[in-house]
Amino acid sequence: MTIETVFLMVFALGSLTGAVAMFFLRHPMRVAxxxxxxxxxLAAIYAQLGMHVIAVFQVLVYVGAVMVFMIxxxxxxxxxxxxxxxxxxxxLVAGLAGLLLLLGVxxxxxxxxxxxxxxxxxxxAFSVSTFAIVFMEQFWxxxxxxxxxxxxxxxAASAVIDIRRRGQDVAAVRAERGxxxx
Amino acid sequence: xxxxxxVHGVFIVYAVLMLMTVGLVLTWVERKxxxxxSDRIGANRAxxxxxxxxxxxxxxxxxxGLADGLKMLLKEDWxxxxxxxxxxxxxxxxxxxxxxxxxxVIPFGGELVPGTFFGWFExxxxxxxxxxxxxxxxxxxxxxxxVFALGGIAVIGAMLAGWSSNNKFSLLGAVRAGSQMISxxxxxxxTIVGLxxxxxxxNLVSIVEQQSGVLFGFIPAWGIFLQPFAAxxxxxxxxxxxxxxxxxxxxxxxxxxxxxxxxxxxxxxGLFMFAEFIHIAIIAALFTTLFLGGYNLPYMTDxxxxxxGGFEIALPHVLVVLLQITVFWVKVFLMCGFLILVRWSLxxxxxxxxxxxxxxxxxxxxxxxxxxxxxxVWAIQGIGA
Numbered sequence: 367m368t369i370e371t372v373f374l375m376v377f378a379l380g381s382l383t384g385a386v387a388m389f390f391l392r393h394p395m396r397v398a399x400x401x402x403x404x405x406x407x408l409a410a411i412y413a414q415l416g417m418h419v420i421a422v423f424q425v426l427v428y429v430g431a432v433m434v435f436m437i438x439x440x441x442x443x444x445x446x447x448x449x450x451x452x453x454x455x456x457x458l459v460a461g462l463a464g465l466l467l468l469l470g471v472x473x474x475x476x477x478x479x480x481x482x483x484x485x486x487x488x489x490x491a492f493s494v495s496t497f498a499i500v501f502m503e504q505f506w507x508x509x510x511x512x513x514x515x516x517x518x519x520x521x522a523a524s525a526v527i528d529i530r531r532r533g534q535d536v537a538a539v540r541a542e543r544g545x546x547x548x
Numbered sequence: 549x550x551x552x553x554x555v556h557g558v559f560i561v562y563a564v565l566m567l568m569t570v571g572l573v574l575t576w577v578e579r580k581x582x583x584x585x586s587d588r589i590g591a592n593r594a595x596x597x598x599x600x601x602x603x604x605x606x607x608x609x610x611x612x613g614l615a616d617g618l619k620m621l622l623k624e625d626w627x628x629x630x631x632x633x634x635x636x637x638x639x640x641x642x643x644x645x646x647x648x649x650x651x652x653v654i655p656f657g658g659e660l661v662p663g664t665f666f667g668w669f670e671x672x673x674x675x676x677x678x679x680x681x682x683x684x685x686x687x688x689x690x691x692x693x694x695v696f697a698l699g700g701i702a703v704i705g706a707m708l709a710g711w712s713s714n715n716k717f718s719l720l721g722a723v724r725a726g727s728q729m730i731s732x733x734x735x736x737x738x739t740i741v742g743l744x745x746x747x748x749x750x751n752l753v754s755i756v757e758q759q760s761g762v763l764f765g766f767i768p769a770w771g772i773f774l775q776p777f778a779a780x781x782x783x784x785x786x787x788x789x790x791x792x793x794x795x796x797x798x799x800x801x802x803x804x805x806x807x808x809x810x811x812x813x814x815x816x817x818g819l820f821m822f823a824e825f826i827h828i829a830i831i832a833a834l835f836t837t838l839f840l841g842g843y844n845l846p847y848m849t850d851x852x853x854x855x856x857g858g859f860e861i862a863l864p865h866v867l868v869v870l871l872q873i874t875v876f877w878v879k880v881f882l883m884c885g886f887l888i889l890v891r892w893s894l895x896x897x898x899x900x901x902x903x904x905x906x907x908x909x910x911x912x913x914x915x916x917x918x919x920x921x922x923x924x925v926w927a928i929q930g931i932g933a
């Protein structure tokens with residue numbers, strides 16, 4: 367067993383442990399930390415396989431951007447919420463049934479599946495320049511489209527918040543004046 | 549294989565030792581420079597006594613950093629009644645490790661040929677053969693992207709620390725740190741994209757090598773001459789990213805005690821402080837690499853000097869390597885001095901001013917700079933074609 371295989375197994379175990387912990391942990395912050403563990407382990411696996419660009423984007427996008435915003439939001443939740451401390455969710459039975467189904471499908475897939483054929487990858491297939499050229503030639507339209515959709519979603523979300531805030535302000539002014547009945 | 553392992557092992561140990569030492573020395577520089585700027589003597593009490601003699605080594609108070617470290621190691625590790633002890637324990641590491649890891653992709657020298665460098669050492673040159681190594685812990689072509697990726701993780705440390713401390717001041721500091729670091733990271737990214745357009749790569753070694761050239765026949769092709777505006781924006785945004793005055797709102801002592809690490813003591817608090825000082829060195833190293841020609845002097849290459857007019861001065865490999873390492877650290881220390889100068893010169897912003905400054909002032913400027921650079925690069929490439 368080479369040292370590369372050992373590292374690969376360690377990170378695969380880390381990624382699986384994080385994923386399983388996400389199912390069983392109750393507190394959103396711990397779930398977020400477990401997810402970060404999974405993401406970083408996956409990035410390490412990509413790096414181990416020589417795909418540094420994919421590894422970097424895994425950390426840059428998922429940990430550096432998505433998870434930072436998730437943690438920012440979780441940080442502002444009410445820590446006294448009972449659902450964080452209760453051992454089991456009311457949806458325990460449904461969750462267990464889903465887990466068993468997923469495990470069944472996974473085991474069935476593993477038993478029936480054929481080993482992956484060896485793929486001949488050129489040595490610079492995942493270098494930054496190759497990746498960038500392929501990305502700009504084939505995927506930039508989808509990327510730009512997604513960016514526009516995200517922007518629309520952000521504007522819509524801020525508009526909804528603004529409308530709600532204005533509604534609350536009007537209600538507060540009315541309550542102050544005491545003309546709620548009118 | 550074994551040779552690669554030895555060389556990279558030496559690079560890793562060197563990088564960690566240098567960063568720790570620079571971090572320690574910067575704690576002293578910060579005090580001494582502040583003292584000089586306000587016409588005081590500054591740190592001058594801590595000393596080492598030579599055993600069995602009355603000789604005290606004071607050395608301008610240089611041992612204050614060591615005394616600080618010792619104090620933090622020996623203090624009680626007091627823990628608040630936190631509702632999440634795990635998050636509280638891992639937060640300092642989230643702040644410290646990414647800052648250290650960034651240095652892995654920063655080149656601190658050019659090409660090292662151990663066989664030639666240790667040519668005077670019997671057997672070594674034979675063992676290494678003609679292998680050569682870039683003086684960098686991790687020679688990856690995605691260098692600059694890794695800097696951004698690791699920069700993003702450091703935010704999590706501040707937020708986790710503030711949230712898990714069970715203290716309103718800490719939480720406020722964490723909210724401030726999160727908003728501030730996300731805002732200014734965007735500015736840093738946009739200012740550097742202009743440089744990436746010019747150099748056409750994110751590989752930091754390649755960026756430094758391209759800065760060895762000249763502009764108009766005599767001006768060194770340093771990033772600061774190609775992108776002067778981006779250099780200023782980068783420095784401002786990096787100072788904010790490091791949460792230092794005038795952008796130290798997340799840990800403003802007159803408002804939030806110490807912000808997100810108020811509830812930390814002993815070496816855990818030391819890790820936050822140390823991360824901040826090492827971050828200064830990292831910002832300086834990045835600025836040196838991107839804008840000040842990296843480890844090279846003007847007109848310098850891995851072979852020696854190539855002066856304007858075509859004059860070549862060839863230097864022995866040993867001398868080039870030593871010169872490059874020295875030049876890199878001198879530039880880094882000068883930049884650190886400048887960053888500390890800014891820290892002791894300006895008053896603190898108000899928080900709304902801080903965010904407005906990022907989104908309404910720096911971000912549009914960074915976008916304008918990027919747009920102008922893109923058009924200029926496109927026009928120059930068009931003329932070249």
